[in-house]
Amino acid sequence: MTRPAQVRAREDARTGTRFADYVIGERTGPLRFTLEPAFVEEYIAAAGVNASLYRVNGRDAAPPQVLTLFLMGTLHRRYAPLPATVMAGLVMEFHAPIWRDESTDIVSEGKILAKESRRGRYYVTWRAEYRREGGDRLANITNTFMVPS
Amino acid sequence: MNAATYTVSLDVTQERIDRYGRANGDAEQMHYDPIYARARGFRGTIAHGTMLAAPLVDLALRRYGPAFLSGGRIAIKWTAPVCAGEVQVATIDEAGRIEAVNDSLPRRPVTVRGETTLGGPRS
Numbered sequence: 001m002t003r004p005a006q007v008r009a010r011e012d013a014r015t016g017t018r019f020a021d022y023v024i025g026e027r028t029g030p031l032r033f034t035l036e037p038a039f040v041e042e043y044i045a046a047a048g049v050n051a052s053l054y055r056v057n058g059r060d061a062a063p064p065q066v067l068t069l070f071l072m073g074t075l076h077r078r079y080a081p082l083p084a085t086v087m088a089g090l091v092m093e094f095h096a097p098i099w100r101d102e103s104t105d106i107v108s109e110g111k112i113l114a115k116e117s118r119r120g121r122y123y124v125t126w127r128a129e130y131r132r133e134g135g136d137r138l139a140n141i142t143n144t145f146m147v148p149s
Numbered sequence: 150m151n152a153a154t155y156t157v158s159l160d161v162t163q164e165r166i167d168r169y170g171r172a173n174g175d176a177e178q179m180h181y182d183p184i185y186a187r188a189r190g191f192r193g194t195i196a197h198g199t200m201l202a203a204p205l206v207d208l209a210l211r212r213y214g215p216a217f218l219s220g221g222r223i224a225i226k227w228t229a230p231v232c233a234g235e236v237q238v239a240t241i242d243e244a245g246r247i248e249a250v251n252d253s254l255p256r257r258p259v260t261v262r263g264e265t266t267l268g269g270p271r272s
Contacts, residue, residue, distance in 0.1 A: 005174025039172075046168040047203035048159055053210040054218065061218055065206045068199040069173050083177065084189065087198030091224040092206070094217065 001103075002033035007073035009080045016082030019115065019122035019147045028078035028110035028126070032133065033070055035104045040066055054100070061097040064139055067106075067130055068092075071141055074110045074128045082148055088123060089144040095137040105133035113142070122147045155211040156240045157204045158252070161196045163233040169200045183233075195230040201237055201261055202227075205249065208241035209265045217267055223247075225263035241265065 040062040044051045047063070054061040068090070072081065098104050107130075114125040123146055130138040166180050178185040179195050186194045202225055209217050231237045231251050237260055239249035247263035 003174060004172070008174055010176050042172050046165070046172045047200055048165065049203050050157075050207045050210075053207055054215070056215045056218060061215070063203070063206060064218060065199070065203050068202070071199075072175075084179065085177075087227055089224075089226040090199070090202060091222065093222045095219065097215075097218045 001036040001039055002070075003039065004069045004073060007031055007033055007070065007076075009076040011081045011083040011085070013083055015080050016085075017079040017147075018082065018149050019117070019124065022079060022112055022115055022124050022147075024112050024115060026078065026112050028076075028112070029074045029108055029128075031070065031074045031077055031108045033073070033106055033108075035062065035066065035070075035098060035106055037101055037103070040100050043069065051100075054097075056097050059097075060100040062100045064094045064098060065092065066098075067108075067139055067141060070106075070108065071128055071143060074108045075126060075143075077110075084148045086146045087143070088146050089125075091140075091142040093140045095139055098138060106138065107131055107133050122149065154240055154242050155208050156238060157207055159201065159204050159231075159237045159239070161200075161231045161233060161235050161237060163194060166194060166196055166200070166233055169197055173197060173199070186232075191230060191232060193232040193234065195232050196237075198227050201231055201249065205239055205241075205247050205261065205263055208239060208247060209245070212241050212245060212265065213267045217265075220268050221265065222267075223263060223265045225261050227261055229258045229260045231260050237261075
């Protein structure tokens with residue numbers, strides 16, 4: 001089982017990436033991880049989601065927003081985090097269910113889409129794409145975060 | 150697909166923040182250290198943005214059903230934090246718009262705004 005802590009970097013003021021160092025168009029990843037039923041259960045309990053809603057044709061699906069726990073790990077393949085980085089926006093597009101009762105090998109890749117400075121704040125937008133290893137698309141997540149400097 | 154509105158409430162306790170943080174694997178002290186958080190201008194430790202977003206997908210599932218898992222889109226912007234000890238209440242309307250508020254503060258500030266769709270153009 002892959003836990004997010006295994007694939008994300010720790011926030012560090014010395015080695016974290018500053019706004020100026022993000023490169024538009026640069027790709028990040030790939031990140032490979034395995035989503036296992038036990039971790040999905042842990043996520044459901046921690047996030048307080050209503051798991052009974054995620055049922056497709058009689059089979060339980062994992063709440064796909066569990067992928068957000070692996071989101072920054074994809075970015076950290078290339079760009080280490082700064083402390084006090086704050087989430088600003090998120091777009092999640094779901095393409096196929098992830099089943100709650102089986103392990104799923106996933107590969108995610110990212111790309112820096114945009115940078116913007118407004119009113120003294122620094123924003124970076126990037127997208128992560130998630131696929132089953134060797135298989136179909138699962139989801140895209142486009143994230144905008146604010147970097148302190 | 151349902152035309153009704155739906156509401157979900159999230160109690161943001163420090164215990165929940167800690168539990169989410171263990172799953173999430175982050176070490177950002179704004180979530181765990183109230184002195185650190187207050188020094189940065191927050192009322193206290195703050196919930197992870199993705200934790201606040203998680204029940205909003207529940208709202209989309211109630212609105213659109215399980216088809217959302219194979220063709221749904223949810224777009225959100227965080228507008229204000231929710232701190233430990235506070236409650237977020239979120240609603241989705243007939244048009245798929247989501248608004249979440251901090252139900253623990255006098256003016257109930259909006260914490261998340263969002264839109265949901267099923268089908269349509271995909272990236």
